[in-house]
Amino acid sequence: MQKDPIQLSSPILGAGAKAGAVDVAAAATRFSGGGPVGNNLSIPSLEPQSAEAFRRRSLCSIDQPGVVMTKLPQELEDTQHEFGSKLVVIMVGLPARGKSYLVKKLQRYLTWLQYDTKVFNVGNRRRIASKGDNRNGTSHSHVFFDPNNTAAKNIRDDLALESLEELIIWLKQGGRVGIHDATNSSRERRKLLLHRLESEPNCRVLFIESICTDPVVLAHNITMKLSSPDYKGMDEKQARDDFKKRLENYEKAYQTLGEEDEEDGIQYCKLINVGKKVIAYNIQGYLAGQCIFYLMNFNLSPRCIWLTRHGESLDNIAGKIGGDAPLSAKGKKYASCLSRFIKHQRQEQEKSRRSEAQSGMAVSPQRERTTAVWTSMLTRTKETVEEFDPKDYDIKHMRFLNEIYAGICEELTYSEIQERYPEEYEARRVNKLFYRYPGMGGESYLDVIQRLNPLIIELERMTSDLLIVTHRVVLRILLGYLMDIDRSKMPDMDVHLHTLYCVEPKPHGTVVKRFRWVEEQDWFVEEQVEK
Ligand code: F6P
Numbered sequence: 001m002q003k004d005p006i007q008l009s010s011p012i013l014g015a016g017a018k019a020g021a022v023d024v025a026a027a028a029t030r031f032s033g034g035g036p037v038g039n040n041l042s043i044p045s046l047e048p049q050s051a052e053a054f055r056r057r058s059l060c061s062i063d064q065p066g067v068v069m070t071k072l073p074q075e076l077e078d079t080q081h082e083f084g085s086k087l088v089v090i091m092v093g094l095p096a097r098g099k100s101y102l103v104k105k106l107q108r109y110l111t112w113l114q115y116d117t118k119v120f121n122v123g124n125r126r127r128i129a130s131k132g133d134n135r136n137g138t139s140h141s142h143v144f145f146d147p148n149n150t151a152a153k154n155i156r157d158d159l160a161l162e163s164l165e166e167l168i169i170w171l172k173q174g175g176r177v178g179i180h181d182a183t184n185s186s187r188e189r190r191k192l193l194l195h196r197l198e199s200e201p202n203c204r205v206l207f208i209e210s211i212c213t214d215p216v217v218l219a220h221n222i223t224m225k226l227s228s229p230d231y232k233g234m235d236e237k238q239a240r241d242d243f244k245k246r247l248e249n250y251e252k253a254y255q256t257l258g259e260e261d262e263e264d265g266i267q268y269c270k271l272i273n274v275g276k277k278v279i280a281y282n283i284q285g286y287l288a289g290q291c292i293f294y295l296m297n298f299n300l301s302p303r304c305i306w307l308t309r310h311g312e313s314l315d316n317i318a319g320k321i322g323g324d325a326p327l328s329a330k331g332k333k334y335a336s337c338l339s340r341f342i343k344h345q346r347q348e349q350e351k352s353r354r355s356e357a358q359s360g361m362a363v364s365p366q367r368e369r370t371t372a373v374w375t376s377m378l379t380r381t382k383e384t385v386e387e388f389d390p391k392d393y394d395i396k397h398m399r400f401l402n403e404i405y406a407g408i409c410e411e412l413t414y415s416e417i418q419e420r421y422p423e424e425y426e427a428r429r430v431n432k433l434f435y436r437y438p439g440m441g442g443e444s445y446l447d448v449i450q451r452l453n454p455l456i457i458e459l460e461r462m463t464s465d466l467l468i469v470t471h472r473v474v475l476r477i478l479l480g481y482l483m484d485i486d487r488s489k490m491p492d493m494d495v496h497l498h499t500l501y502c503v504e505p506k507p508h509g510t511v512v513k514r515f516r517w518v519e520e521q522d523w524f525v526e527e528q529v530e531k
Helices: 005-009 014-032 051-057 099-112 122-131 150-172 187-197 215-225 236-253 286-296 314-318 329-358 379-384 414-420 422-430 445-461 472-482
Strands: 086-092 117-121 177-181 203-211 267-272 277-281 305-309 371-375 393-397 465-470 499-506 509-518 523-527
Touching: 086 099, 086 150, 086 187, 086 286, 099 117, 099 177, 099 203, 099 286, 099 445, 099 472, 117 122, 117 150, 122 150, 122 177, 150 177, 150 187, 187 203, 203 286, 215 236, 267 286, 277 286, 286 445, 305 472, 329 379, 329 465, 329 509, 329 523, 371 379, 379 465, 414 422, 445 472, 465 472, 472 499
Parallel strands: 086 177, 086 203, 117 177, 203 267, 305 465, 371 393, 371 465
Antiparallel strands: 267 277, 305 499, 499 509, 509 523
16 A cells, blocks of 8 residues: 655644644645745745644654754744654554563663653553452453453453553653553454544554464463463463463454554554564654564574673773773783683583483574674774684674764873863763763764664674674663663663673573673683672
8 A cells, every 4th residue: 555655744643644634735735825936936934833833844753862853943942842753552462472572672672772661561450450449340360351241341441541541641741652561452442542542643653463373482472471460379270271261252352453454544563473574554753663673673592692891902001081902911811711711601502502402302492503793893892802713703893883982082081081171071970871072973872872773683683692892882882772771870880891791682581691800710700790
């Protein structure tokens, strides 16, 4: 189906879509409406009446916090108006299709990109309701999920609408992306939510459906469900039977996203088997595109992501920031131990893989056996991987991984910066995340986050083990993503030289180990990790 290009900049829903279309039509009329012609041709301005109209008029939806700024007309300059778009993501899918897993990942990614993102889980609301308020009949038994049980269905719809209400309030208070995490598996339910959202023309809506047909993944998801709070303290067999019946009840009323939903003018994306197959319809706007691109690219393969800063450099000894200095003697020793340690880890992994295979226990999916090694383009990271043999490792140097560029402050010490540029020093101290170094090419933490975005996508897409050798700011930002670290803590996180992190993405979260290089032993020792 063809997209109407006019709708690209308009809110996409119901009343919103109509309002957007009217705006554009009005603008079109103004453009064609009898302005002077010939040499005196003047281009009429769109003259939005309000901040709201100005926001709706926006033609370009690229929106990156701290990186893309909208220039406002003078009369709006003083308003504290926020021009970034708001997105409501509505999840769709039968239970045990990995929705909550997807949602958590998406929340982590968007939050890392600095869009305030929050998940509103209807199941949690149901659990609270079943304990407390007077909605008798709210329960976890399969009977409650029977679509022919009208009283229960009404309660479930109410709970979904209440979660949506909470989400809308949160967006109005400054949130950017609200995720409605529920099955929303019937058209009727989706219409109910859409109807409510019609009176919120500034929110775009994106439906994401998760479909899973892989019996192994499904069986695993169902087993995970049995340890959910709904089945706490219940005998496993009883819980499994109940969940099976709950699923059957949902299946009776399930309607996958399709042509009828398309008639509502929505945008949606269906993810089949964790993004193996993706169907996207009518996707509009930068943020929705980012969500889908991200979800298309991740996988569940077991692997380790190793991360470290380069070995000590001559500039580290001198206390200078930036630059392109080579390694010190101690830095070279670290580099050499790093290659031996990673080789040792690979051998250990290979051993346990073999014994798993021999004992017939090879339950985990086949692991990719090559290790990738990525460094920045700077001398100190390249020297740190000098002893890694390209015959054994897939080695790549990339600019994405370069250290934050400090503009006019490059190759100065912090006390020199304080002395020469006291205002800059203070401004950075007050807001390190947003502060951009002055001078050509000077960067902020937010700039570095944006340049690392494609790398995160690649990292999620890969199935092999990976070693990243980079710099302090980049390491903080990558760990910020992998460990879901709060943005207020990330720019000041301790990431010492000669420390190696191992991050293993798991279905229930990430497992992080940290190893410190002990020079006297010339080997790594594991340390406790506090988040
Ligand atoms: O000193 C090493 C270094 O990587 C510099 O090149 C960089 O400017 C600095 O650390 C970043 O740390 P912070 O953001 O805490 O100043």
